[in-house]
Amino acid sequence: KxxxxxxxxxxIKTRGQQVxxxxxxxxxxxxxxxxxxTPGQGLQFLFEYFxxxxxxxxxxxxxxxxxxxxxxxxxxxxxxxxxxxxxxxLCASFxxxxxxxxxxxxxxxxLTVV
Amino acid sequence: xxxVQSPQAVILREGEDAVINCSSSKALYSVHWYxxxxxxxxxxxxxxxxxxxxxxxxxxxxxxxxKKQQSSLYLTASQLSYSGTYFCGTDQNSGGxxxxxxxxxxxxxxxxx
Numbered sequence: 001k002x003x004x005x006x007x008x009x010x011x012i013k014t015r016g017q018q019v020x021x022x023x024x025x026x027x028x029x030x031x032x033x034x035x036x037x038t039p040g041q042g043l044q045f046l047f048e049y050f051x052x053x054x055x056x057x058x059x060x061x062x063x064x065x066x067x068x069x070x071x072x073x074x075x076x077x078x079x080x081x082x083x084x085x086x087x088x089x090l091c092a093s094f095x096x097x098x099x100x101x102x103x104x105x106x107x108x109x110x111l112t113v114v
Numbered sequence: 115x116x117x118v119q120s121p122q123a124v125i126l127r128e129g130e131d132a133v134i135n136c137s138s139s140k141a142l143y144s145v146h147w148y149x150x151x152x153x154x155x156x157x158x159x160x161x162x163x164x165x166x167x168x169x170x171x172x173x174x175x176x177x178x179x180x181k182k183q184q185s186s187l188y189l190t191a192s193q194l195s196y197s198g199t200y201f202c203g204t205d206q207n208s209g210g211x212x213x214x215x216x217x218x219x220x221x222x223x224x225x226x227x
Contacts, residue, residue, distance in 0.1 A: 004155075031213065042116070042201060042219035043156070056214040090155065099213065102146055102158025103203075 002026065004093050004106035012112045018079040021109045025072050025093030032074040033103065034066060037088040046089075049074055050096060081113045115140055117204045119218035126192045126225045134187040134221045136202030145178050145185040146203035146215060149196075156201060159187075189223070197225045 005024040013019050025032050033056075034046040045058035049068035066076045072093075078085055088110050092103035117138045124132050136145060144163050148156040162178035162185060173190045185204075189196055199222050203215040 033215065035217070040219065043203075043217040045214065045216055048214060092156075094213075097213075098144070098163075099146075099215075100161060102148070102161055103156075103215065104158070105148075105155035107155050 004091060004104050006089075006091055006106035006109050008109060009107065010110045010112075012114060013081050014114055015081055015083060017081050018077065019081060019111065021076045021078075021089055021091075021111075023074045023076070023091035023093075023106060025074070025091075026104055028095060029093035029104070030072055030096045031094050031099075032068060032072065033092045034074070034076050035090045035092065036060075037090055037108070038086075043090065046076065078111075083113050086111060086113045115206065116216055117202055117218040119200075119202055119221050121221060122219070123222040124224070126196075126223070128194060128225055128227055129191055130225075132189045132192060132223060134189075134200050134202075134223070136185045136187070136204070136218055138183045138204050138206070140183065140206045142178075142180060142183050142185075142204050142206060144205045145176075146205075147176055147185075147187050148201045148203065148217075149198045150201065150220075151198040159200075192223075192225045194225050194227065197223060199223070 007022045031050045033048040035043040048056040052068045063079045068074045088108045090108045092105045147159040150156040176187045178185045199220040201220045203217045
């Protein structure tokens with residue numbers, strides 16, 4: 001079956017711009033989580049969506065937002081980009097309930113802010 | 115709250131064993147373990163649920179001590195393919211309908227021939 005698909009794979013943006021990242025979960029998976037990965041910090045939790053509702057949110061500024069559509073696809077938006085936003089953004093999905101088979105991660109979007 | 119992993123890095127020769135620890139200051143309901151190779155997505159290894167069970171996956175196993183809020187990942191007779199960064203992820207909610215996984219900073223494991 002198809003895995004988690006993230007687009008685009010690479011992105012270069014200028015400070016002050018905004019960006020939208022997309023994540024298509026595995027078919028049937030209703031939960032989508034977003035993480036920011038930077039060297040030395042591991043995976044920092046951004047937010048989690050389930051059936052179009054944000055259930056959990058991490059400690060990121062309001063410039064970071066997201067949404068989920070009825071087909072479970074999710075988008076993440078970052079406005080007024082800062083240099084520190086440069087990172088690998090990963091999304092992960094699982095069906096719902098307790099993820100006994102773990103999270104399935106996408107390959108990520110590498111965002112570079114210049 | 116981010117769990118604490120130790121050690122931060124470990125270097126092994128093929129065939130040697132390693133233990134990676136993950137601890138939290140809050141009560142845990144489940145612990146996940148993932149491995150990420152350079153330039154790739156993290157891959158799920160196993161989940162341990164509240165109850166102190168131990169699980170195994172080939173020569174990789176893990177334990178979960180809910181009283182100590184700790185989990186350990188055991189890699190025995192390491193192979194070159196074990197190289198990568200290992201992350202533990204902890205769920206501090208009640209699990210079930212409101213799942214949030216918080217990851218540690220990772221442990222870089224290098225296995226040399």
